[in-house]
Amino acid sequence: MILSGLLLFLCALLAFSLSAICGGGAGLLLLPLLGTLLPGAQVPAALSLGTASSSISRILVFWSQIRWDIVLWFVPPALPAVWLGAWLLSYVNPLYLELLMGLFLVANLPSIFRPASELDSTQSLPKRYLSLIGIAAGFVSGLTGAVGLLFNRFYLRYGLSKEQIVATRAANELLLHLVKLGLYASFGLLSSRVVGLGAIVAVAALVASWGMKWLLPRLSENLFRRVGYAAMVISGLSLLTGATSRLVDTNQIQLGYVPISGGVETKVQWRQSRAIALEFEYDEGFEFEHTVPLTDLPADKQTRVKAISQGAEKVLLEEVFGIDKHYYEAYVFRKGKLEKFDI
Numbered sequence: 283m284i285l286s287g288l289l290l291f292l293c294a295l296l297a298f299s300l301s302a303i304c305g306g307g308a309g310l311l312l313l314p315l316l317g318t319l320l321p322g323a324q325v326p327a328a329l330s331l332g333t334a335s336s337s338i339s340r341i342l343v344f345w346s347q348i349r350w351d352i353v354l355w356f357v358p359p360a361l362p363a364v365w366l367g368a369w370l371l372s373y374v375n376p377l378y379l380e381l382l383m384g385l386f387l388v389a390n391l392p393s394i395f396r397p398a399s400e401l402d403s404t405q406s407l408p409k410r411y412l413s414l415i416g417i418a419a420g421f422v423s424g425l426t427g428a429v430g431l432l433f434n435r436f437y438l439r440y441g442l443s444k445e446q447i448v449a450t451r452a453a454n455e456l457l458l459h460l461v462k463l464g465l466y467a468s469f470g471l472l473s474s475r476v477v478g479l480g481a482i483v484a485v486a487a488l489v490a491s492w493g494m495k496w497l498l499p500r501l502s503e504n505l506f507r508r509v510g511y512a513a514m515v516i517s518g519l520s521l522l523t524g525a526t527s528r529l530v531d532t533n534q535i536q537l538g539y540v541p542i543s544g545g546v547e548t549k550v551q552w553r554q555s556r557a558i559a560l561e562f563e564y565d566e567g568f569e570f571e572h573t574v575p576l577t578d579l580p581a582d583k584q585t586r587v588k589a590i591s592q593g594a595e596k597v598l599l600e601e602v603f604g605i606d607k608h609y610y611e612a613y614v615f616r617k618g619k620l621e622k623f624d625i
Contacts, residue, residue, distance in 0.1 A: 286319060287482050294486030298336055300513065301490070308490075309333050311517055312483065313380065314524025319479060322377060326368075326425065327466040328476045332483025334459035337452040339491035344449035349442060355412035356454045360420030364458050367424025368465040379425055380525040387518025393511040411436075416454075423458050424465070444498055444506040571611075574601045579610060583625050587612050590623055 293315055294308070301308035309329050316325045341348070415436050437447045466472050498506075576584055576599060591597045591614050598613040612623040 287479070290315065290319065290479060291482050291486050294332060294483045295490055298487045298490035301336075308336065308487070311520055314520055314527075316479065316483075317524055320476060324471050324473065324476050326462070327471045328480040328483065330459045330462045330466065331477065331480025332487045334456060334463065335484035336487035336491060337456040337459060339488055340448055340452035340494065341456060343491065343495045344445050344452070347443070347445040347449035348453045349440075349446055349450045350453075351409070352412060352440065352442075352450050353453050355409050356416040356419070357457055358416070359413045360416035360423075360454070360458055361461060363417045363420030364424040364461050365465060367421040368462055368469065370425055377525045379422065380521050383422070384518045384521035384525060387514045387521065390511050390514040390518070394508060394515065419454075420458060423455070424462055438507060438510070444501060444503060448494070448498065571600045571602050574599050574610075579625075583610055586625050590614060590621075590625075591616075593617075 294312060297308035297311040300311070309332075312329060312332075313325065316328055320328060437451060442450060463472070501509075576587060576597075578601070579587065579599065587597065587599065590612060594614045594616040596615040598615075600611045600613070602609050602611055610625045612625055614621045614623065
């Protein structure tokens with residue numbers, strides 16, 4: 283516990299220090315790590331404890347930079363969406379949403395290499411769009427505990443300076459974090475372990491916030507934006523890697539790759555479900571295969587399978603799809619020998 287707590291503190295300190303440079307993203311970077319220390323439904327609760335502390339400290343440091351007009355459009359529609367996201371934690375695995383978030387963030391990769399003139403240009407969106415952004419941010423925040431850089435590009439579209447982005451987003455998210463903590467407590471997600479790990483993240487967030495006041499003025503607006511887009515991509519890759527790894531473990535996904543006569547075969551199995559295979563033969567091209575029960579075969583093919591499997595210890599049936607072809611294969615295990623039939 284001590285070692286894992288120290289590792290979490292160091293990672294949180296690094297994540298919130300990077301967050302000071304790129305305008306956010308600490309929560310998204312910490313999601314995979316917290317996912318290894320807590321059950322999936324409790325990760326958002328621990329993360330909210332730390333990010334709420336970070337938001338408070340940033341508001342105190344940059345109070346004069348808060349754009350209250352944006353806060354008034356953003357927060358009211360976000361609050362009911364937070365409740366919906368937190369409520370769904372009891373029924374929905376947030377890993378699937380993390381995968382989508384990861385893909386969305388990685389899609390910002392081209393922005394890192396855009397010319398400075400395009401990167402600094404902004405086309406302000408109508409203020410009413412902020413209500414829709416607030417609903418989306420509230421829902422995602424309630425379900426995962428982190429929004430971070432996911433909506434950073436929308437702040438950039440409103441022409442905010444780097445200090446205004448940090449301050450305004452902290453003001454938007456603070457009330458959401460406090461509401462989430464109340465909801466998580468009511469849903470029984472705030473265990474002693476969650477509070478302990480959340481406190482470690484909170485201390486790291488407060489320490490990192492001390493240096494922000496002196497760091498941000500030394501960054502150019504262009505560098506701030508470019509680093510922000512880079513952080514989106516890094517956070518996206520972190521989410522994709524962590525969520526994919528946990529999905530594989532949770533759902534017992536098995537991936538196999540084996541050479542076959544005249545080609546190769548890749549096979550995937552999800553939990554205890556039927557296996558799915560993609561086979562490539564050099565002379566016949568790609569074929570898609572999956573195991574099927576006898577009852578899925580047409581009546582005439584069921585009769586043939588019963589005839590060829592007399593006295594067999596085991597029979598495996600596969601349905602095969604290829605280019606301009608569709609057929610079935612039967613693998614019959616009899617007296618220590620394997621026979622293959624196309625039916």
